[in-house]
Amino acid sequence: MERETVIKKRDAVATRAAIRAAAHQRFLRESYDSVGLRDIAGDAGVDVALISRYFGGKEGLFRAVVVDEKDPDLFREPKTVAELPGFFAQLVVEDEDEERQHRMEMFIIMLRSASSAKAGEIIRDFVHRDVLGPLTELIGGDESELRANMLLAILMGIGVLRTIMMVDGFAGSEEEVAECTERFRCLFAAALTC
Amino acid sequence: MERETVIKKRDAVATRAAIRAAAHQRFLRESYDSVGLRDIAGDAGVDVALISRYFGGKEGLFRAVVVDEKDPDLFREPKTVAELPGFFAQLVVEDEDEERQHRMEMFIIMLRSASSAKAGEIIRDFVHRDVLGPLTELIGGDESELRANMLLAILMGIGVLRTIMMVDGFAGSEEEVAECTERFRCLFAAALTC
């Protein structure tokens, strides 16, 4: 959090970034329809009109958060099929790795607003092109599509249950985290082989 | 669909049911915030005012759809742990069984509106009390809570991917359905044992 009341330099790219950051946090916790542009503007310390001006409207802002915020290879990191279960398991358990955390946040944002008519279209395109596509290609083989779907389903299910349904009890104490990670790794592996 | 323009008898319980049915279909396809009361009223062929009058508001209508529509033991059917994987597998593959279909629809409705502030609270209570609670009790043992969470996560993940993200490719031809069911059964079993 920065102190913006002292001085506010007139920097277009900075306020654009501030708006996008505020939108990211809002969309992370509420759905597309729930969030109002005035909420986001208030968080960013900016007038509402700037949002429609800079992003061309609410839909454009959401697209900027979902699509433009990531680097293009964010979901293409694992290079071998053997790496996949461990990669997904690390994704669902919370740790300090900032990049992984950001990646999981993108999934939550998508899950939150997937039901909205306008946001849903953006999200579905993104999921097919940038997540399911590379994943299917990496897995390969006859049933690669089914396997990719199952992996993503587990990932999203855990995400839904944790952050949206607010169900905990996945990992409590310190050493339970490691055990829980191993169980998830095993589950993702089962989705690939069984 | 019935032809209601011909004659419309004045039946309070019938119109109440019509409103609830229309709301069910709307909430099945859009989120709580997306759906407007005027949409539901239009589908039911009723004036908007009747909704607030009969259900005490939008929130009450949603609660009536989610909570009151089911019979209480809808999610307590399986009696043994061994039955669980098959039960969940049958739940996710579409078939003609009307009761199973209705049960899965309830999950989708919950998934769609879980992110809304008002609807989310209703849903979280329901999930904990009527789904996760009985499931944990049935599984039993030290890690029963974790197991129940994993099962529900897979179920919801598949639901999200299919109906909200509109991802198909789970089952194509006729005999693929049976094979797909078996794979899901295997996956749910893995969540219990691995």
Next chain:
DNA sequence: GAATTAAATCAACACCTGTTGACTTAGCCG
């Protein structure tokens, strides 16, 4: 220092939201 241009603000718009009160109508009972 004045002119110019971009950045930020203000105010208002048209529209849609859920909800409520007053009103009208249909159906039943005596």
Next chain:
DNA sequence: CGGCTAAGTCAACAGGTGTTGATTTAATTC
């Protein structure tokens, strides 16, 4: 038939939505 009650309709409300044009303010350039 006349009265009565419940069922349904109509209109309007207060509040909120995203968006846009005109305006003001700050920073840069000549």
